[in-house]
Amino acid sequence: MTTFQPVLLEAVGVAGSHTLASYRSRGGYAPLERMLKEKQPVDVIELVKSSGLRGRGGAGFPTGLKWTFLPKDHPGPIYLCINADESEPGTFNNRILMEDDPHQVIEGIILSAYATRATTAYLYLRYEYPQCWDRLQGAIDEAYAAGLLGKNIQGSGFSLDLYLHRGAAAYICGEETGLIESLEGKRAWPRIKPPFPAIEGLFRKPTVVNNIETMACVAQIARRGVEWFRSIGVPSDPNNPRDPGSYGPKLYCLSGHVERPGCYEAPLGITARQLIDGQGGGVWKGRKAKAVIPGGISMGLMTEAELDTPLDFAGPGKVGCLGLGTAAVVVIDETVSIVDFLHNSCRFFAHESCGQCTPCREGTAWSLRMLERIRAGKGRLKDLDLLAEIGNTMGMMPGSTICGLADGAAWPIKNAIKKFRGEFEDYIKRTNPSGWMVTDPVPALPIVGAH
Amino acid sequence: MITTQRILTPEMVAQIEALAPRYPNRRALTLPALHIVNDCLRYVPFEAVVEVAQLLGLAPAEVQDTLSFYQFFPQDKPSGRTRAWVCRSVSCALRGGEEILDHICHAAGIDPYGTTTDGALTVEPAECLGACDFAPCMLAGKTLHKNLTKESAEAFVRDARSPAGIPS
Numbered sequence: 001m002t003t004f005q006p007v008l009l010e011a012v013g014v015a016g017s018h019t020l021a022s023y024r025s026r027g028g029y030a031p032l033e034r035m036l037k038e039k040q041p042v043d044v045i046e047l048v049k050s051s052g053l054r055g056r057g058g059a060g061f062p063t064g065l066k067w068t069f070l071p072k073d074h075p076g077p078i079y080l081c082i083n084a085d086e087s088e089p090g091t092f093n094n095r096i097l098m099e100d101d102p103h104q105v106i107e108g109i110i111l112s113a114y115a116t117r118a119t120t121a122y123l124y125l126r127y128e129y130p131q132c133w134d135r136l137q138g139a140i141d142e143a144y145a146a147g148l149l150g151k152n153i154q155g156s157g158f159s160l161d162l163y164l165h166r167g168a169a170a171y172i173c174g175e176e177t178g179l180i181e182s183l184e185g186k187r188a189w190p191r192i193k194p195p196f197p198a199i200e201g202l203f204r205k206p207t208v209v210n211n212i213e214t215m216a217c218v219a220q221i222a223r224r225g226v227e228w229f230r231s232i233g234v235p236s237d238p239n240n241p242r243d244p245g246s247y248g249p250k251l252y253c254l255s256g257h258v259e260r261p262g263c264y265e266a267p268l269g270i271t272a273r274q275l276i277d278g279q280g281g282g283v284w285k286g287r288k289a290k291a292v293i294p295g296g297i298s299m300g301l302m303t304e305a306e307l308d309t310p311l312d313f314a315g316p317g318k319v320g321c322l323g324l325g326t327a328a329v330v331v332i333d334e335t336v337s338i339v340d341f342l343h344n345s346c347r348f349f350a351h352e353s354c355g356q357c358t359p360c361r362e363g364t365a366w367s368l369r370m371l372e373r374i375r376a377g378k379g380r381l382k383d384l385d386l387l388a389e390i391g392n393t394m395g396m397m398p399g400s401t402i403c404g405l406a407d408g409a410a411w412p413i414k415n416a417i418k419k420f421r422g423e424f425e426d427y428i429k430r431t432n433p434s435g436w437m438v439t440d441p442v443p444a445l446p447i448v449g450a451h
Numbered sequence: 452m453i454t455t456q457r458i459l460t461p462e463m464v465a466q467i468e469a470l471a472p473r474y475p476n477r478r479a480l481t482l483p484a485l486h487i488v489n490d491c492l493r494y495v496p497f498e499a500v501v502e503v504a505q506l507l508g509l510a511p512a513e514v515q516d517t518l519s520f521y522q523f524f525p526q527d528k529p530s531g532r533t534r535a536w537v538c539r540s541v542s543c544a545l546r547g548g549e550e551i552l553d554h555i556c557h558a559a560g561i562d563p564y565g566t567t568t569d570g571a572l573t574v575e576p577a578e579c580l581g582a583c584d585f586a587p588c589m590l591a592g593k594t595l596h597k598n599l600t601k602e603s604a605e606a607f608v609r610d611a612r613s614p615a616g617i618p619s
Contacts, residue, residue: 077475089540089579127523128536128580130593163473166486168521171578185481185507187520203475255542255583262584297541328583330542344544348578354520 006265007224007249008216011101018135020142023103029148031222032107036114036156044115044222051221051229052236052247056093057083057174057211058296058325059404060313062244063218067116069198070206079202080118081183081209082109084125084132085167085174088296089348090328093251094212096263098125098132101216102139106162108215110148111222113160116208121160124179126167136164171352175403176209177201178354189356190403213251233268234312246312250327254280257287257333269315273307276331287333291420295325297345298408300415301332320418322411338420339427342412343371349409360406363394367413373442379428382439388417458499463487464506477507481517485524493529500526531566533611535591536577543579548587551599552576555589558608572611591617 011017011026023029035044049064070078082105086094097105113121125133140162143149151159170188172178177191180202201207221229229248236245246268252275255261259281266275272292276283283289291301294309294316302309306319313324332341350368355361367390370383391414394400395407417424429436467484474480484503488495495503495518504511518524537552552563555574559567566573582588585597589607594617596607611617 086581087579090542090583091579092581092583095581126581128577128590130590131595161473166483168482168486168523169577170521170523182482183479184476185478185517187517203479253583255586256545261542261586293541330545330583332545336545341541344539344541348540351578 004249004266007220008097008104008213008251009100009263009265011104012096013100017100018102018139020103020139020146023101023107027223028103028219029107031219032110032148033154035111035222036154036158041115041117044111047226048115048218048221051226052245053214053217053221053229054244054246054313055211056213056217056250056326058088058323060324063210063214066198066210067112067208069196070116070208071199074117074206076117077120077205078116078118079205079207080109080113080116080121081176081179081202081207082121082123082212082215083174083176083179083209084123084129084212085171085179086129086212086326087126087171087174087352088298088326088328090255090293090296090330091253091326092255092328093253093263093326095129095132096251097212097216098129099135102132102136103143104216104219105136105212106139106143106148107222108217108219109162110143110153110160111218112208112210112215114158118208119159119161121162122165122183122202123162124165124167124173124183126173127169133164133166140164170354171348172354172403172405175405178403179209180207187354189354190405192402217248234310234314237314243314246314246324250311252279252311253326253328254331255328256293256330257284257289257336258282258331259284269310269312271308271310272302272329275311275329276307280331283331283333285333287335289331290334290336291332291338291341293328293330293332294321295323296328296408297330297348298405298411299323299325300411301419303419320415322407337427338416338423339371339374342416343368343375345412345416346371346409349405353405353409357401357403357406359394359400360409363390363406364409366390367409374424374428374431377431378435378442379432380436380438380442381425381428383428384417384421384424387413391417457502458492458496459488459502459506460491463491467503467506478509478513480507481509481514485514485518489524493532493534494525494527496526528566529570531573531611532571533591533617534573534575535589535607535611536575536580537589538578538580538582538587539576540579542583543587546586551587551589551601551604554601555604555608558605559612567612569612571616572608 016022053063054060173182173188175190178188182188197207233247237243250268264279300321309315346368350364353360353364391410466487500514501511504514587599589596
């Protein structure tokens with residue numbers, strides 16, 4: 001495979017890459033200035049739509065299409081929210097973009113605001129990224145001073161204010177309506193949809209919520225054009241009229257048991273094996289992979305045999321995973337007990353469930369209590385059926401919750417039990433030789449704290 | 452005796468008010484205001500909640516409702532001069548994050564979420580810090596500690612508890 005020349009990560013590792021001068025020297029903001037002069041907002045929407053760009057935050061919704069859901073001729077204000085609450089375990093691509101090339105992100109934000117006619121943009125940044133905060137604030141100050149933000153940008157008549165808003169360490173704020181509620185000063189309980197944010201979002205006004213990497217892609221599409229973007233990735237399936245394809249470069253976060261963890265840019269559709277063996281330098285210590293998370297912990301697990309799955313928007317779903325998610329690939333080597341992995345996953349979701357919907361609040365906590373009991377040597381084979389049942393019944397897909405957090409909690413459970421059932425059974429029989437076959441109800445266990 | 456001492460200083464109020472033009476209503480200032488108080492005091496006592504509510508024209512219960520949701524702002528007593536979050540999510544856990552958390556707590560003589568008796572250090576488990584390329588990692592104040600080992604974790608605890616402390 002020929003090596004792919006990074007575009008989104010072009011400036012990473014370059015001294016001073018976060019400054020306006022550095023970004024300008026790489027051709028930055030020139031496309032914005034050209035667009036503001038020559039193009040109407042509707043042209044920018046058309047540009048992004050025809051590029052086939054799909055949202056990079058996890059759901060993969062076509063970005064241009066999302067923008068067209070805004071009401072036409074709305075008197076305003078329309079808001080743009082930038083989702084930088086990157087909290088999915090294994091994911092750090094947005095951190096790198098914000099730290100090393102914040103102006104690329106800001107150019108994308110200005111273009112997106114121009115396209116959507118938003119005059120105020122809020123960048124919701126997770127608390128855990130203090131360096132991103134400093135870099136972004138510095139870049140925003142530079143952009144204001146250079147007339148790239150504020151009133152009448154570059155004499156175009158278009159005005160935009162961009163503000164940073166600090167989160168407070170809650171995973172649910174990455175759900176777009178949870179983010180909106182949090183920004184409004186409330187607990188971050190996701191809203192029932194419809195109405196979708198495009199119709200009634202932040203402060204009850206039409207709102208678009210986009211991810212940081214999506215913004216960087218918008219800036220690059222404006223600079224390099226639709227043809228360039230569509231020349232990378234996986235075209236839509238001609239036999240499936242509903243497949244929008246997987247175009248463009250993607251930032252893959254590789255972590256866990258690999259020799260060289262890091263954020264790597266590659267064309268959408270690279271396989272997990274290529275990524276791990278190529279960029280990642282292979283599984284660490286010469287071991288074999290037992291399982292690999294394809295795109296953040298909520299996407300579930302691939303087995304070693306499934307590693308040739310292409311990591312595009314359609315790929316991981318074909319092997320029973322939830323989807324591409326954030327493209328955060330986490331390698332779990334053969335020495336790890338899958339029971340320990342699932343315990344870690346269940347603990348995360350029990351802690352991060354917002355508590356609004358009963359199936360998620362109770363399901364995540366119940367699954368964690370069961371995993372704690374199994375690890376304490378009191379597991380029963382019946383628990384595996386119960387875990388699978390919890391996995392099958394909580395979430396938006398079975399229709400029992402408002403947002404997708406529960407689906408994300410369910411997928412690792414379902415995948416682990418289905419793909420590694422033998423290991424669970426062996427573990428339970430080995431650690432609970434006298435009680436593994438019992439099917440009586442178990443006494444209640446202490447309630448775990450939740451968020 | 453009823454104390455009339457206010458928790459929010461004029462500086463804090465000025466910082467909060469400076470952000471007001473950014474938002475179309477004052478409720479949206481809740482989280483920024485709580486951060487400003489917490490940055491100054493390292494906790495947000497109930498009295499401060501009442502004062503923030505008064506400042507923003509909200510019921511104290513509304514502010515408390517938001518505050519308690521995040522489980523981020525201590526309310527009973529200030530966190531240590533250095534507040535450290537040790538990641539325990541999957542990528543760090545695979546590379547020994549949980550052992551590092553245990554080790555730091557042991558070295559500091561506290562349980563997770565505890566504060567050392569000298570008030571120097573609070574250690575909390577964290578969910579993914581978004582620095583999986585540097586697993587196992589920890590965020591202490593504004594500093595990300597990368598690729599932690601038992602040795603570097605012990606050195607961190609020593610530095611945090613030294614008279615000079617760690618600048619945040």
